[in-house]
Amino acid sequence: MQRFHTLKQRNELVGAEFKGLKFVRGTIRDFIFILQEQHLDSIRITIKNMMKTNWHKHFSELNI
Secondary structure: OOOHHHHHOOHHHHHOEEEEEEEEOOOEEEEEEEEEEEEEEEEHHHHHHHOOHHHHHOEEEEOO
8 A cells, every 4th residue: 555655664664564454334444553573473363363253344454
């Protein structure tokens, strides 16, 4: 997503992993997660498991 390009170039965020979820019920809200390497696997698994539940009706993953 173009709007996060500048953020991803900040020196303190170089090498960080960006994950995003879009909430699409009523109002639309984007949730952006800037993750350190030690948290990547647990967050990926959590998002994957959440998207297997009824929450997938309200959230979609963002391609950041």
